[in-house]
Structures are given as C-alpha cells and as structure tokens.
Amino acid sequence: MLRVVVLGAAAGGGVPQWNCGCEGCRAARASGHELQRTQASVAFSGDGAHWFLINASPDLRQQLNATPQLHPKAGALRHTPIAGVILTNGEVDAVAGLLSMREGSPFTIYAHEKVLAILKANSIFNVVNEKNVGRQPIGIREPFEPRLPDGARSGIEVLPFAVPGKSAWYLEGKAHPGGETGDGDTLGLKITDKSTGKSFYFLAACAEVTDALKAEIDGAALVFFDGTVWQDDEMIKAGLGHKTGKSMGHVAMSGGDGAIARLADLNIDRKIFLHINNSNPALLPGSIERKAAEQAGWQIPADGTEIVL
Numbered sequence: 634m635l636r637v638v639v640l641g642a643a644a645g646g647g648v649p650q651w652n653c654g655c656e657g658c659r660a661a662r663a664s665g666h667e668l669q670r671t672q673a674s675v676a677f678s679g680d681g682a683h684w685f686l687i688n689a690s691p692d693l694r695q696q697l698n699a700t701p702q703l704h705p706k707a708g709a710l711r712h713t714p715i716a717g718v719i720l721t722n723g724e725v726d727a728v729a730g731l732l733s734m735r736e737g738s739p740f741t742i743y744a745h746e747k748v749l750a751i752l753k754a755n756s757i758f759n760v761v762n763e764k765n766v767g768r769q770p771i772g773i774r775e776p777f778e779p780r781l782p783d784g785a786r787s788g789i790e791v792l793p794f795a796v797p798g799k800s801a802w803y804l805e806g807k808a809h810p811g812g813e814t815g816d817g818d819t820l821g822l823k824i825t826d827k828s829t830g831k832s833f834y835f836l837a838a839c840a841e842v843t844d845a846l847k848a849e850i851d852g853a854a855l856v857f858f859d860g861t862v863w864q865d866d867e868m869i870k871a872g873l874g875h876k877t878g879k880s881m882g883h884v885a886m887s888g889g890d891g892a893i894a895r896l897a898d899l900n901i902d903r904k905i906f907l908h909i910n911n912s913n914p915a916l917l918p919g920s921i922e923r924k925a926a927e928q929a930g931w932q933i934p935a936d937g938t939e940i941v942l
Contacts, residue, residue: 634829638676643908643909644673644910647669672691674693685789689727690730691726691730693730702714721821722798722820723804723818724802771793773793789824791824796821796836796846799840821834831854832853840879842891842892847896854901854903857906863915865878887925893926
C-alpha cells in the first residue's frame with residue numbers, strides 16, 4: 634500500500650510570505666491555518682513505517698512536527714522514520730530543509746549529479762555529515778530502489794525523468810557547479826510500490842507541457858503537478874516581481890499552453906497542483922480561478938493531505 638502525505642503545497646516563501654501584503658497573503662493571515670501553506674514537499678511510504686521525502690523545504694522542521702507519521706517512535710531517544718530524501722532540483726525551496734536534518738540520524742540523499750554538485754560546492758551542507766547521510770547520484774530514466782537505513786530494500790521503485798526547466802535562480806550569471814550542459818537540473822519522478830504496482834508522479838517544476846511529458850503521465854492514478862502561477866505574467870501585473878512564470882521554469886495553470894488545457898485530454902484519475910505561489914488566485918477558495926481549476930478536475934491541497942493508493 635502506497636501512502637503519500639502532502640507536507641507543503643506552496644511555492645518558495647510559503648503562504649503567507651513573511652514580507653508580503655498581497656491579497657492571498659492577507660487572506661491567509663486572516664484565516665488562520667485554513668489558507669496557510671508551507672513550501673512544497675511530499676512524503677511517501679510503502680509500509681507506513683519507513684518514509685521518503687521528495688524535496689526538503691525550508692519549512693521542513695515545521696512540517697515534520699505537524700505530521701505524526703514522521704515523528705520519532707514512542708520511547709526512542711533518537712529515531713526518525715525518514716529513510717531518505719529525493720531531490721528533484723537544486724532550488725532553495727527544495728534543498729534548504731536538509732540543514733534541519735543535521736542531528737546525526739542516518740538517511741540517504743538521492744539526487745542527480747548536477748544537484749549533488751551544488752550541495753558539494755556549498756560548504757554549509759557539510760553539517761549534514763556524509764558519514765551518516767550518504768549522497769547517492771541518480772540518473773535520468775534509470776530506475777532505482779531507495780534503501781532503508783540498514784540497507785534493506787524499501788519495495789519502492791523510483792524512476793527519474795527529465796522535465797523542461799532551468800537551473801536554480803541563484804546560479805543565474807554564475808558557473809554551474811555541475812556544468813552547463815545536459816539535463817538534470819529539473820526532474821520529475823514516478824514512484825511505484827513494487828508489491829502492488831500502484832504509482833504516482835511528482836513534478837514540482839515544469840516550464841512546458843510537451844507531448845513527451847503528456848505521454849509519460851497519461852493513465853496515471855495520481856499526479857502532483859507544478860501550479861506555481863495562474864497566468865504567466867501574474868507576478869508582474871501584481872507588482873510582486875519582474876519575472877514571468879516561464880522565465881522561472883514554471884508553466885502557468887491557465888491559457889492555451891497552460892497545464893489545465895494541455896493535460897485535459899489525458900486519462901489521469903487524480904490531479905493535484907503543488908508549488909502554488911502566493912500570487913496565484915487559485916489558492917483562494919471563492920475565486921473564479923479556483924472554481925475553474927476544480928471544474929477541470931484539479932485539486933488545490935491543504936498541507937497534511939494524505940492519499941492512499
């Protein structure tokens with residue numbers, strides 16, 4: 634049985650962002666926890682006892698404390714059910730949470746060599762001591778089975794695949810530690826429980842919905858998909874930034890080339906938007922954008938949402 638928990642559904646900065654007074658952030662502050670979201674990450678498990686994270690957001694400590702499935706077991710002085718972290722990119726909102734996992738519990742970081750190179754180039758990540766926390770390179774279209782801390786098989790198969798995107802924004806204008814050529818900066822994942830054959834897809838960043846990507850995820854039981862912005866230029870129009878969604882490596886929800894339209898003809902049982910920016914009006918339950926997304930069969934999840942496949 635494959636269990637998935639949404640630890641956080643928001644894009645970088647969460648909702649509300651600490652210094653933002655936009656409509657979404659004001660509503661989130663006024664609503665208490667109802668509209669608030671932490672930064673995007675999910676946890677999954679095949680046995681309910683050992684869990685793997687996809688990305689480690691800056692809000693990880695808060696997310697773990699809010700998720701009973703990820704608490705230390707009763708009576709243990711030091712314990713974590715987390716066996717590994719799989720990184721799909723090197724952005725701050727995907728890797729900064731690793732620094733909250735520096736207390737010595739063993740687990741493994743799985744990432745493409747380009748992302749591992751980013752970690753290696755920044756000495757602050759040395760606090761996550763490699764004597765306890767291994768760093769395992771993963772290859773595009775090379776399935777692997779993440780292991781438990783004692784080396785036992787997890788029963789889960791992970792298939793990484795390349796997704797249209799870009800390298801981390803903080804590397805713009807700088808030499809990439811992992812080299813400037815080739816894919817690997819932005820990955821999608823197919824996660825499969827080998828005992829049941831049940832699987833889901835995770836794509837927290839995607840700059841374009843290509844025909845190849847559509848073919849990849851068609852027929853899926855569950856897809857988590859990039860929902861950063863509703864309109865490509867919404868941050869510019871709102872006065873919140875000077876970049877489009879696509880220039881940041883994210884496809885919009887709406888529009889002819891957006892995720893809703895481009896994925897509408899696929900046979901996907903459950904479609905969930907993730908990595909939703911504070912500027913995105915689809916976050917607001919009463920908005921016409923939320924209604925349009927839901928009418929098209931998409932879900933905007935709350936933090937803590939659990940799905941069993």
